[in-house]
Every structure is written in C-alpha cells, then in structure tokens.
Amino acid sequence: MRRFLTDRARRAVAASLRGATRPAAPSPAPAAALSRPSPSAPSAMAAYMARAMSTSAAGTPPVSLDTINPKVLEFKYAVRGEIVTHAQNLEQELHKNPESLPFDEILYCNIGNPHSLGQQPVTFFREVLSLCDHPALLDKSETHALYSSDAIERAWQILEKIPGRATGAYSHSQGVKGLRDEIAAGIAARDGFHASGDNIFLTDGASPAVHMMMQLLIRSEKDGILCPLPQYPLYSASIALHGGSFVPYFLDEETGWGLEVDELKKQVDEARSKGITVRALVVINPGNPTGQVLAEENQKKIVEFCKNEGLVLLADEVYQENIYVEDKQFHSFKKIARSMGYTDDDLPLVSFQSVSKGYYGECGKRGGYMEVTGFNADVREQIYKVASVNLCSNISGQILSSLIMNPPKVGDESYESFMVERDGIISSLARRAKALEEAFNSLEGITCNKAEGAMYLFPRLHLPQKAIGAAQAAGAAPDAYYALRLLQATGIVVVPGSGFGQAPGTYHFRCTILPQEDKIPAIISRFKEFHEKFMDEFRDVSRDEAPTGATIESGGD
C-alpha cells in the first residue's frame, strides 16, 4: 500500500492532521543571544561536544542548550530555583555527615508546602479519600470501626456521582459532572450568586489551569498579560513559556502592597503605545508573595477597569481561606462583579482555586479548579479541547476539590472535630504570621508589611552598600546573596525578592509562615543571630552613627 502513495498525498495527510498550512516561522533567536545563559554552559558544552563528536555518527549532539526551545531556556521559576537546589545538596551533606554544618536540619520556607513542615491532613478529607480509593471497604461492617459515619456516607455519595463508581476511570475532561456541581453549589453558598458546574474545569492543582489560560490567550510576544510586581513566578514563567509579553504593574509597598487602578491604567497605556495587545489582568488575592487582602471597593474598581479595557480578569484566589486579620474578608471577584450587576455578557472572568492552600494544604494531591465565566460558546469549546489533551485531572484531586468546597456541616458526626482541626490550623497560622512579622520589624535594616492573608511574609531588606558590593563581587543579586548566606548559616530556605520582581533598587525575600508553631521561636532566634552578624559584617559605618546605606535604600518609601 505504501508504494502507491504520492508525495502530494503524504503531505495532504500530514496537513490534515496538523489541520493547517501556516507560513514557516523565522528561526528564534539563538540561545547565545539570551540574557541569561547558564553560567556553566561554555565548559560543560565544550566537554559534551567533544564527547558527542567522538561518538555520534552525525558529528553533532542531537540535543544541546543551543538546539532546545529558547523559551524553555529563558523562563525562570525561583521558588524551585538555584537556592532550593543548593538546599537539597546541603540536606544530602547533612544526611551523610550530620556534624558537617552549623545546623541540624534544612527548613524549607521557600514554598507554600504545609504538610512538608509537619501540618497534619484534615481527618475527614483523608477518610473520604481512603474509602474512595478502596470502595470494597464500604461493604464491610469492620469499616465502621475505622472511619467516621459521615465519611462513609460521603464516600457513598461521591461514588454515586462517578459513572460506574469507577474512581480508576478517566472522567469527562472538565472533571466528574457531579463533583463539578457540588463545587458550584459551594461557590454559590460562598458568594450568594449562582454558579454552574458547566463552568468548572477541574485541574491537577491551579498551575495547569493558569497554563491553559495562557496557552489560549497568547498568540505571540505582541500579546501582553498584566501581572503584579511582586508576583508569584508561575505567571512570568507561564507567559515566557507561551511566548507572550509580561506587562508589570507595581504594588505599592508603602500602602501595604496596595493595588491602584491608576497604575494599571498607566501600564496598559504604555504597553499599548508599544504595540502590545493587553489580553488579561492577573490579580492574586490574597496576595502572593505579598500577603495583602484586597478591599471590596478596590476590587470593584478593578472589575470596572477590566470591563472598560476589554481585559480577561484572571483571579488567583487560591488563598481564599487564609485570612488572618479581623478587619478583612475574602470576596471572590465573581461575587464582586455580580454584585455590581455584571453578568456573563459583561466580563470574561476566571477564578483559580486549589486544594494545596487554605487550611487543608494538600499540595501532594494536585487538585484544583477554575471557574470560567463570560466566554462565548466557541471559545469555551477551545478551552475544553485544551483540557482534553491531558484527558482529565486525577480523580482523588477532583474528590478533594469537592470536599473543600463542601466540608462537614453542623450535625455531621465529624463536624466538631473538623472545626477544631480547621480553626486550629488557621489561628496558628495567624499567630505565626504575627510572630515572624514582629521579629522581622524588630531588626535593623528590615521592614515588613503585615500578612493579612496567604502564607507568606515579604520583608524588605535595607542592605548596606558594602553588602551590595559583596554580592556584586560574588556575581549575585544582593537579595540572592543574602538568602544564600542565610541558608549556609542557618539552614533556613527563603526565596530572594528578585525571583518575584521588586521595585528597582529594593531588596526583599519571601518567607513562608509554615514552620510548626513550636519551632517559630528557635527560627526567629537563628534568623536574628544571622541577620545581626550579617549587618555587623557589612555595616557601612560604626554602630553609633547613622546607617547611611539603609537610609539611601529606603529613601523612596
């Protein structure tokens, strides 16, 4: 059969699978022209080339840094970046030789990963997951000795929602319909406005949902996405990977990381003047890494702005349960928009939620969803198609997503113990946030806004000029230099502010509030000791005189 295939026919088949005839794109800029070549690239490359030349018949290595997708080479992801790799190496060293370092454990404060630092899972959620994983248990009387009755009841209810009770089957690419309906009911109860399961796309955590939206919206570098600075680097990474333009707007550290619409407008106009089509606005509320909780009036202005400017509002609301101050409350952007009278016809709006955050903190389960409203049916079909290319998200994560949006209620057997667990975690997180914030603010050369929500503090470092000079001499950003020294002295892992973006000339780091409460005093004292020594080492002038460096650095505040 192969024999009678003409070239033309082959091309036709290939084109029909590809579905298009597009002009060939020009070759992208070679890796060497990028601003961040790997420092180790030249020598490692030379060695590899030499080896490859000696072994490959074609004479060139099939894959090298020069021949991979430059967008991959380009993007950065600081929360799992160099400092974390260094920490993992130290951890291995510590494992081999426990006496080799001035500390006995690595404390990962780089990432919002509560269970890795000892937070216990919520019992009810895990009971239900355990039963759904092994439904045969539901038919056995012994099961009642091990599981609460409402967990057993809930597992039954969930299995009834899953076609064939098959937790081992691919679901609909948006997720199991019955679970989506349950999530929608939870959203409606939270907001007081209608929500539909048809608008829910269940995903393996929030990150894949963000990538899906970037993949949909970004056509070329001429498409821009407005993102806060500082920002969670998922956004800059995803925009870079999909070849778009990152259009920053600055949060105002002076006003507790305020988000001002004037600033949004200014940045959109500036981007447009450069020929960028601004497609969407990313808002992270509560803020990451900045921890602020937006006020309702502010949110209304943001919604209005998106509507007027024709932007998609991408609302990262994964910290919606993490609120630590009395005078602030979480309001979803959808609730705000609906309360202003805006319907599906007025505004494309996507809300991201995850099982990894909140009081549950189930990062390893990779559950989450996006609620997609305000897109027309044709575009929705395309979002569905993108979702279908990975078939579906994992069913345990789907079940857990339904549980966090519909936890035990008054009268359920687990209700009281559930509330004790939940409130215990949230109130402890609030105390930890406050203790760390106060500790940071008590130190020379550090100022720190309050964590009203989320899981992080983002203290500002007012570094002496001498420290900045030492960092430059070491070829590192000043905050990266500080974070590395902190790690080497204490085992505490924080992420340099440069990984999130910060106003030029300012330096910060992000530190989670997640170490268990009984460890906080020791962390604070280790941190203080390091910081004071660091400041003494690099002090520009003697302790009795004014700290000139710090004053210069904070001049803009």
Next chain:
Amino acid sequence: MRRFLTDRARRAVAASLRGATRPAAPSPAPAAALSRPSPSAPSAMAAYMARAMSTSAAGTPPVSLDTINPKVLEFKYAVRGEIVTHAQNLEQELHKNPESLPFDEILYCNIGNPHSLGQQPVTFFREVLSLCDHPALLDKSETHALYSSDAIERAWQILEKIPGRATGAYSHSQGVKGLRDEIAAGIAARDGFHASGDNIFLTDGASPAVHMMMQLLIRSEKDGILCPLPQYPLYSASIALHGGSFVPYFLDEETGWGLEVDELKKQVDEARSKGITVRALVVINPGNPTGQVLAEENQKKIVEFCKNEGLVLLADEVYQENIYVEDKQFHSFKKIARSMGYTDDDLPLVSFQSVSKGYYGECGKRGGYMEVTGFNADVREQIYKVASVNLCSNISGQILSSLIMNPPKVGDESYESFMVERDGIISSLARRAKALEEAFNSLEGITCNKAEGAMYLFPRLHLPQKAIGAAQAAGAAPDAYYALRLLQATGIVVVPGSGFGQAPGTYHFRCTILPQEDKIPAIISRFKEFHEKFMDEFRDVSRDEAPTGATIESGGD
C-alpha cells in the same frame, strides 16, 4: 515608591523576569486562514459580536476565535472529539427518555479507559493507596481486619520513602526519590540492565511527559518530529500545540502494520530537503491504534537509525504489559539499545510508561513516568525546570507507578490473589481481541489485522462508492460518517481512522477491546446487524455481482 520608578527601570524589571530580549515574532496567520474553521463559527460569532457590541465599552469582545492562539484552534484530538460529544448528548437523551433510541446504553469503545467499562481495580494496589491516603490507620489494630498484611507492610515502606511521611506535600519535581529508585529497580529487573532513579520523571499520566519533551525539542515549525501513521493523536496534537512540524512515516498495513527503516529514512530525507530539522522519532510499541508488537530485530534497526541520524528516540511503551500472542514479547528500547552496546553517550532515549494501561488500567489516577537517558547535564536541568513549573505530579499516582513496577512477589500474602486478578484480566483481553478481530474479518468489506498487543483493533473499511458519496454529501469523511451511523444505530462509540491518520483513500476505525467479556457477543451481533444493513443500503451493485467499490478501495493492498 512607585513614583520614582522610571520607564526604563520598569522595562528592566519586566525584562529580567522574562529573562530575555527577543525580537517580536510576526503575527501568526489569522484563524480565518486555517483549513479547519469551526462550522458553527460564522453565525455564533455574529451573534456574539452583536451582543458584545451592545455591552462592552471597548466595542469588541475581549476573546473570540479570531483572537485566541491559532495553535489551539488548529490542533485536533479525535479520541475526545465530535463523535464523543455526540455520544454524550445521546447519553443524556437516553437518561431523560430511555425509550427514545434503538439501544439502551452508550458503549464507549473510543478510548482505552478499562474501568469505565467495568474492569475492577487490582485489590493490592488499591489497599496500599487507601492506607497511604489515611496513614493514621496504620497505627490501629482494626486495620488488619480490612487490609492484607503485605499491603500494610508496603504502605509502611512507601511512607518511609516520603519525607516526613507527608503524602500531602509537594515532592521533588521529578517525584519522590525513594519511589523513583523503586521504579528504576523494576526497570532493571525487567530489562537486565542498570536503571537510575535520577533518570525518572514522575508525571500525571504519560501525556504531560510527552508534552514536556515536545516543549523542550520544538523551537519552530522548522523542527519536525517523526511519528507513525496511523498514530495516537496525542502526538499530532502536542506537536501542533508546540508549533512544530509533524513528519509522518507510514506503517504497512499489509505486513501487520510493519515499521520499516527504509520508510523512516525516506521520510527523514524528504523532510530535510524541505528545510525541516528532524529532532526525534516517536515509536509506539505495542502500537496504538494498530496493536502490533515490534520484533527485536526491527527494534535494533530503529535504534541504529536514530543513532545514525542524530534523533531522539521517544518510545511510547505504555502498553508494555498488554501482549496477547505467544510468539511476541515486549522489549523496551532501552534494553535493545544497551544490548547493542550503546550507552548514555550514544543515544538520547526517552521511555514513557503509565498506570492507565497494562492490566491495571488506572486511568483516573493520572500516574506515569518517563525514563530519560542520553541527554547531557545542562539539558537535563532544563527538563527539570519544565517539570518544576507544575511543582510535581500527584503523590497517589507516584505511589501507584512504584507499585506497578514492583507488584507482589512469590511468598507475599497477596501474591496468589494478585496473580489471579492480573492473569484474569490479560487473558480475558486476549480472548476479547480475538473474538472482535474474527467478527470483523467475517464481514463483507472489512479486513482487520490481529491485535498482538495494546487495547485496540484498527479494522479497515472497504466502503462502497455510494457510501463515500453519501458521506461527501453530508460533509463528513467517509469513516466519520460510518462511525456516526454506527453510533446512531447501536450506541457503540468508535473513533474514525481519519483521527489517527491513514493512507490516502483508505478508511478505518479504532475500536477498543475493553467492553467486559460477557458483553462481547451482544456487541458483535449489534455491530454485524448494523454493518450488513449499511452495506446493503450503499451497495454499488447487487449482491451477486463483484463489489466494485470495495475492489477499487482495496486495490493498493
């Protein structure tokens, strides 16, 4: 602080986050120029435009088919395509009004989703998952009444491998190191050659792993990936989404879907003559949708070819446990390469494995891995970075991946019952494959190769000209028309061959062998009845004369 920021500083921050200064790409071709505009687009778009004009201050809808990423618009994914959407609609109709259709259930033979059709999970695997989800059970004596002792023991072992025993924490972005080591030991035991946990990347099923490799390798449409035709459309979809060129090679239906190196060479040369840089060869073994199992000698030639041509070998080996014939065995490409004396220095080779296939068929768990060998350290770091952008794969899927590569052994309490379950599933699949193949081959106008492995048959339809004409009149591909008519008459969902690619002028469909064994006779008789009526309806000449259309169609065989 915002106030003193100059434009230049803002740009510097944005550029540092993006990490590069690239020239702006030209605007991609508008959606209208693509070969496959949505048939419903014009009228739906007009309605949407009218609505958007009346409500949006900017006067244009923020997102429409004209303004989304054309690569998204372009790609197709037939296994979850139109026919499946149509089936889902029929299912809803059937639910509302059970008497409305000539059948009482939809039989999803479109996708390899065994549990959705009644296959039961393997008990031992589910016991371990259930215990790992709720580790508090491990401390209770009542647990022994519900779980086998080796499942309890295994759960302990697995928790010991997970830092802090925290199944709710993000793991290393490649997956939990101890689980990767266990998988590597399973690979080494399978192949008789060394494997390392450092080379394992655990992923949410095999699909995200395939996307990661495409994202790494494809820079522009000038980069090509060699893929079989027929192929699993994940490959064409992923290549289209990442903007590369699909370079097809044809499997030879005549020789049982043979893969010939002459054909590979011819296609590579032809692609190169058009300026395409061929980066990688995709081989699916056992084949999907074609079900063949490659012979060892053939695999050696393929390895040699990749080495000589400087190609990455992407080996889709997710059906490695699905072998149904005595005279064929699965050999991993890594085993073949190592047995030829090739080391890491000779050949970049990636093997994909998944918990969704085999005898386990745990599609909903989204577990899988790729074993990555033969890349230099710099490139490996970039693969790690791509993995890190979604943080990690789900831990239950990671655990299950370790279990399938290290199932119960002789002497374990579960061993015997495990073997009964495993062999029961595999031998039943073999019988189903044979029954369906024989049924297809017994019909006028259908020829069907044997399913030596995997989960599918890919029968060829020798359609009468009159049927082809009817399809054309309905605006459908002939095999899509046939599949739609089959669905409407019987509720059986198959995927038209055009979704996988096929030699021009030939028509096929893919049908899974997954309906439970007791349903196979009824499916065969429903299918036969439909097919005979269809042939009668469209017969070009009377039954007594030669079936001209079929002869013409099969002339190339």
